[in-house]
Amino acid sequence: MKRFHKGILQTAIAALSITALSGLTLSAHAQQQKIKIGFMLPYTGTFASLGNAIENGFRLYVSEQGGKLNGREVEYVKVDDESDPSKATDNVNKLIKRDNVDVLVGSVHSGVAMAMAKVAKDTGTLLIVPNAGADAVTGPMCAPNIFRSSFSNWQPGYAMGEVVAKKGHKKVVTITWKYAAGDESVRGFKEGLEKSGGTVVKELSLPFPGVEFQSLLTEIAAAKPDAVYTFFAGGGAVKFVKDYAAAGLKKTIPLYGAGFLTDGTLEAQGADAADLLTTLHYADSLGTPRDNAFRLAYAKTYKLQPDVYAVQGYDAAQMLGIGSNAVKGDLSKRAELIAAIEKAKIDSPRGPFTLSKSHNPIQDIYLRQVSGKENKLVGIASKALADPSRGCRM
Numbered sequence: 001m002k003r004f005h006k007g008i009l010q011t012a013i014a015a016l017s018i019t020a021l022s023g024l025t026l027s028a029h030a031q032q033q034k035i036k037i038g039f040m041l042p043y044t045g046t047f048a049s050l051g052n053a054i055e056n057g058f059r060l061y062v063s064e065q066g067g068k069l070n071g072r073e074v075e076y077v078k079v080d081d082e083s084d085p086s087k088a089t090d091n092v093n094k095l096i097k098r099d100n101v102d103v104l105v106g107s108v109h110s111g112v113a114m115a116m117a118k119v120a121k122d123t124g125t126l127l128i129v130p131n132a133g134a135d136a137v138t139g140p141m142c143a144p145n146i147f148r149s150s151f152s153n154w155q156p157g158y159a160m161g162e163v164v165a166k167k168g169h170k171k172v173v174t175i176t177w178k179y180a181a182g183d184e185s186v187r188g189f190k191e192g193l194e195k196s197g198g199t200v201v202k203e204l205s206l207p208f209p210g211v212e213f214q215s216l217l218t219e220i221a222a223a224k225p226d227a228v229y230t231f232f233a234g235g236g237a238v239k240f241v242k243d244y245a246a247a248g249l250k251k252t253i254p255l256y257g258a259g260f261l262t263d264g265t266l267e268a269q270g271a272d273a274a275d276l277l278t279t280l281h282y283a284d285s286l287g288t289p290r291d292n293a294f295r296l297a298y299a300k301t302y303k304l305q306p307d308v309y310a311v312q313g314y315d316a317a318q319m320l321g322i323g324s325n326a327v328k329g330d331l332s333k334r335a336e337l338i339a340a341i342e343k344a345k346i347d348s349p350r351g352p353f354t355l356s357k358s359h360n361p362i363q364d365i366y367l368r369q370v371s372g373k374e375n376k377l378v379g380i381a382s383k384a385l386a387d388p389s390r391g392c393r394m
């Protein structure tokens with residue numbers, strides 16, 4: 001009997017120490033393993049500079065933490081998604097299955113982001129969207145493992161609708177690319193405008209990423225609206241602003257836009273962008289200590305001025321950092337990681353923001369005006385604006 005007890009005791013002690021030891025080895029092992037980030041971004045095409053700015057911003061935050069997030073070194077894998085939704089599912093599957101990434105970061109284009117969100121939801125991979133505003137991502141497609149560090153297409157559009165109505169413009173023509181981002185930006189604008197007494201009299205569009213604006217500009221001239229609202233970004237935004245001025249419209253019909261129209265584009269747009277009013281969750285002259293420090297570090301590192309895309313990339317890394325710290329680098333502790341990001345106040349260069357239930361930033365939307373090479377702050381168009389997140393059940 002005694003011997004039997006002793007035997008059990010010894011076995012139990014041995015088992016306990018093996019468990020403890022293997023526990024130790026596991027966490028040490030987990031600490032040594034790198035966190036693998038999969039950037040799925042456009043590195044070619046009309047949004048190429050946007051993809052680069054996002055990556056720069058992300059890397060800047062990580063390098064400020066010594067290249068590590070909670071003790072784990074960060075490793076990057078990149079895919080050029082070409083802003084092509086038809087290639088998006090294959091591209092995201094490569095990052096998950098071939099490269100075994102821990103976290104997906106992407107993308108810029110709403111159609112690509114929706115394909116990413118579908119795969120992320122199906123596979124449970126953590127996804128942080130550092131730009132694409134597709135309303136669906138934090139609407140019907142929302143999921144616990146999907147976060148956005150940027151905006152919903154509805155947000156800047158809605159804020160500008162209110163601004164344009166307050167300026168007394170009654171009849172407005174809209175012009176954009178025919179895809180989710182353009183459609184949703186115009187829908188948000190229309191909602192803001194029409195609730196405040198204005199009307200959208202004509203909705204013009206062309207396929208993404210087309211830049212043959214001429215016949216549409218002729219239609220605008222003929223319609224003689226009080227104002228024009230537009231969503232274009234990247235290379236397309238540069239060409240649109242130049243063509244609008246060249247057609248003589250800038251002098252006769254005021255042009256308003258979601259802020260992407262003039263963000264990261266002013267160098268190329270030159271005088272044709274002068275004085276344009278846009279709405280966005282960032283401006284070049286916020287003047288806060290947080291933003292000043294970010295802008296200085298970004299300019300030093302990349303010899304470039306940051307833009308909204310750089311901020312969104314930086315904040316995507318901050319969000320991952322917050323989650324990673326909460327689980328001491330063990331990203332498999334998913335529920336804790338998610339809860340930490342959900343309740344965080346993110347100390348963004350744009351100003352601090354929190355996330356809505358659907359994981360989209362609740363943020364101030366600024367009214368900005370182009371002055372020289374900057375989108376100067378005019379004021380807050382919409383304070384702490386939350387996306388309505390229609391269709392999100394979480």
Ligand code: PHB
Nearest residue numbers: 109110132133181233260
């Ligand atoms: C989008 O497709 O959602 C999109 C693309 C570029 C922007 C903003 C939104 O600058």
